[in-house]
Amino acid sequence: MSYCLNPDCPKPQNPAANKFCQYCGTKLLLQEHYLAVKPIGQGGFGRTFLAVDQDKPGQPRCVIKQFYPQSQGTNSVQKAAMLFAQEAVRLDELGKHPQIPALLAHLQQDSRLYIVQEFIDGQNLAQELAETEVFSEGQIRTILSDLLRVLEFIHSKQVIHRDIKPENIIRRNSDRLLVLVDFGAAKYATGTFLGQTGTKIGSAGYAAPEQSFGKATFGSDIYSLGVTCIHLLTQMQPFDLYDAMESNFVWRDYLLNNPISDQLAAILDKMIQHTLKQRYQSATEVLQDLQKPLGSQSFGRAGTASKLSQWGVKLKNLSTQVSSQVSTKVSEAIALDWTWFRLHYEDNVDIYAPRARVAEYLTKHSDWFPRCAAPMEVCPLGANSYDLLLGRYGSFKFELEVRIGLELIPPDPYGVYQIRTITLPNYSTPGYQVDFQGNFNFRELPTDPAIRLEVLSKEMPDLPPVMTRWEWQLDLEVGILFPQFIRAMPESLIHNTGDRLLRQIVREVSRRLASRVQADFHHSLGINYTSFSHLGT
Numbered sequence: 001m002s003y004c005l006n007p008d009c010p011k012p013q014n015p016a017a018n019k020f021c022q023y024c025g026t027k028l029l030l031q032e033h034y035l036a037v038k039p040i041g042q043g044g045f046g047r048t049f050l051a052v053d054q055d056k057p058g059q060p061r062c063v064i065k066q067f068y069p070q071s072q073g074t075n076s077v078q079k080a081a082m083l084f085a086q087e088a089v090r091l092d093e094l095g096k097h098p099q100i101p102a103l104l105a106h107l108q109q110d111s112r113l114y115i116v117q118e119f120i121d122g123q124n125l126a127q128e129l130a131e132t133e134v135f136s137e138g139q140i141r142t143i144l145s146d147l148l149r150v151l152e153f154i155h156s157k158q159v160i161h162r163d164i165k166p167e168n169i170i171r172r173n174s175d176r177l178l179v180l181v182d183f184g185a186a187k188y189a190t191g192t193f194l195g196q197t198g199t200k201i202g203s204a205g206y207a208a209p210e211q212s213f214g215k216a217t218f219g220s221d222i223y224s225l226g227v228t229c230i231h232l233l234t235q236m237q238p239f240d241l242y243d244a245m246e247s248n249f250v251w252r253d254y255l256l257n258n259p260i261s262d263q264l265a266a267i268l269d270k271m272i273q274h275t276l277k278q279r280y281q282s283a284t285e286v287l288q289d290l291q292k293p294l295g296s297q298s299f300g301r302a303g304t305a306s307k308l309s310q311w312g313v314k315l316k317n318l319s320t321q322v323s324s325q326v327s328t329k330v331s332e333a334i335a336l337d338w339t340w341f342r343l344h345y346e347d348n349v350d351i352y353a354p355r356a357r358v359a360e361y362l363t364k365h366s367d368w369f370p371r372c373a374a375p376m377e378v379c380p381l382g383a384n385s386y387d388l389l390l391g392r393y394g395s396f397k398f399e400l401e402v403r404i405g406l407e408l409i410p411p412d413p414y415g416v417y418q419i420r421t422i423t424l425p426n427y428s429t430p431g432y433q434v435d436f437q438g439n440f441n442f443r444e445l446p447t448d449p450a451i452r453l454e455v456l457s458k459e460m461p462d463l464p465p466v467m468t469r470w471e472w473q474l475d476l477e478v479g480i481l482f483p484q485f486i487r488a489m490p491e492s493l494i495h496n497t498g499d500r501l502l503r504q505i506v507r508e509v510s511r512r513l514a515s516r517v518q519a520d521f522h523h524s525l526g527i528n529y530t531s532f533s534h535l536g537t
Contacts, residue, residue: 002028003036003049005112007068029054030109034116036064046084050119053104061121062104067113081113088115090183094157099150099179120181122173125166125232135232137260143169143232144267144290146178147225151283155218159183162216164224165206166231205238209274219279222286226271233258239515243507247274250507263294338433340479343502347511348471349518353525355444358468359415361521365408372516376508384408387424390508402505403427404434416441419474433479436509440472470518474510478502 004012004021011023016035020027029035033055040063041048049064067084091103105116125143129135135143147169154161161183168182208223210216227238227249234241234254241251249272252265267289273279280286351358361368369386370378377389390402405422412418419438447467478501 001037003038004028005030005036005049005064005066006110007047007066026110030064030114030116031105031107034062034064034105051116061119063101063117063119065115065117084113084115087183090159091115091117094154094159094183097150097153099146099177100154100183101179101181120170120172120179122170122179125169125171125178125228128171129166129232129235134235134258135229136258137264140229140233140260140264141290143178143229144225144286147180148283148287148290150178150180151218151221151225152287154180155221155283160216160218161221161224162207162211164221164228166228169228205242208276210276217276218283219276219281222271222280222283223273226268229268230272233260237515237519240512243503243511248272261294263289263292338479338481340477341499341502342478343476343506344473345476345506345510346471346473347514348469349514351468351470351518351521352447352463353468353521354464354466355442355468358442358470358521359411361524362417362470362517363410368517368520369408372513372520381405381422381425384410385422388509390505401430402432402434402501403429404436406436406509414441431481434505435477436474436505437476438472438474438510440470443469443471445469470514472510472514474506476502476506478505 002014002016002018004014004024004026005028006012006021006024006026009021009024009026012021014022014028018028030051033053034051035054036049036051038050039047040050046068047066049066051062051064052059053062065084065087067081069081085106088103088106091101092106094100096102101120102118103115104118105114107114107116147164151161161180163182164180168180170179170181171177172179206224206227208216208220211220230241230249230251231238234251236251236254238249241249241254243250251268267286270278270280270289271286366380366383370380373386373388376391379387381387385405385407388404388406390404403424405424407420407422409418409420417440419436419440421434421436444466445468447463447465480501
């Protein structure tokens with residue numbers, strides 16, 4: 001079979017022997033030898049087809065990308081056309097490399113633009129993760145060793161990929177080498193372009209912080225590769241691994257059943273530093289540390305620090321982290337042997353649908369709440385309440401299994417929803433008390449045209465003209481009955497233990513749950529949220 005490339009053809013399937021479409025008469029061959037076989041993707045600005053090269057022995061498979069803008073607006077179409085052309089330019093400039101798809105052709109036919117690329121037969125790392133659950137340290141070291149050399153190559157050509165993620169890394173079946181694909185977001189890093197503010201491009205969660213401001217450097221690719229690795233090690237989405245209050249990833253908390261060496265952990269920590277200056281500046285630097293013998297003492301503060309000194313480092317930075325993210329009062333003893341910690345937290349996420357549609361979805365919380373709260377255990381308590389087992393938290397061999405009751409109160413006349421803790425029936429909390437008081441509301445805003453353009457350039461459905469900003473705030477108070485050995489510690493360490501528990505509860509019940517609801521809602525509309533460049537704040 002062959003497939004007609006005319007977007008307006010109502011019956012595009014044809015016998016393989018046809019030279020012209022039997023229904024609309026369009027020429028089926030590109031450059032007289034590339035024949036589309038079937039569509040494999042479509043979005044707002046283009047379509048992708050599996051194809052064969054009829055001129056070569058064995059008719060090897062290839063990929064045809066067709067520029068086909070469906071959105072309105074001259075500026076959007078012009079920008080998309082530029083990005084489409086840039087992909088061909090980047091691939092051509094990079095030349096031949098065994099771990100980058102070869103550019104076979106860049107052409108115009110019947111007034112439409114096309115790119116023809118080498119077809120990579122294999123699975124991407126996201127597909128592998130779905131089958132293997134988590135990757136081992138050995139597998140991560142192999143991935144780093146393979147891809148850092150690819151980054152050395154493209155960076156030597158002054159090209160920044162800007163969209164490294166598991167879906168864009170394919171393990172080729174023929175030789176098991178990892179291939180870096182999708183250079184549609186790539187840009188040059190020469191001259192004035194290095195670090196210059198420009199279009200925001202990159203996949204949510206994997207893109208380096210500076211990319212949200214339209215900037216990208218070689219370190220941005222290193223960051224994205226590091227985030228890819230911690231996702232593969234934990235099977236947790238980047239949003240779920242990031243602590244907004246601490247402004248860093250807490251991925252090590254999820255390695256209980258998949259331990260790795262301090263050396264590799266320190267390397268990954270340095271790859272994903274929020275501040276560009278604290279990150280590796282080149283792929284070569286990462287490779288040099290990766291090749292050092294295990295047990296080396298020169299892999300950064302996280303590599304060989306004892307548990308106590310790790311707490312010391314966190315305490316040293318605590319005031320800066322907290323003052324920039326939250327307002328908190330710690331350690332106020334108001335009852336015998338009870339220590340109380342308080343925190344106020346505000347945040348928001350963007351959902352790409354009208355306010356009424358979002359409100360309708362969130363009001364039906366009995367559907368999404370148990371699903372999005374996982375891996376927390378949820379048991380319904382009536383129409384609006386839940387018994388929620390958050391998990392085990394603590395430090396210095398002192399742990400609490402935190403279980404709370406939450407009530408989701410329907411909106412008041414002003415559209416404000418409330419969440420509060422309730423007493424669980426037939427349950428007495430062992431050594432802790434939690435008071436969780438929160439509220440949220442929705443604000444409808446115009447969708448940023450730049451975001452709509454980038455989503456369409458990723459060959460995804462167009463976004464609606466309006467979006468909803470889901471805004472919430474919470475006041476959390478936790479009382480802990482510390483054992484004697486904890487109370488005997490310095491006051492600063494007691495404070496830090498309580499702060500850690502506060503942050504863990506907020507991370508689970510606030511930011512992490514919200515990000516999962518955000519993704520779940522978009523999935524219900526058939527939108528792949530994880531492929532967006534810029535969602536949330």
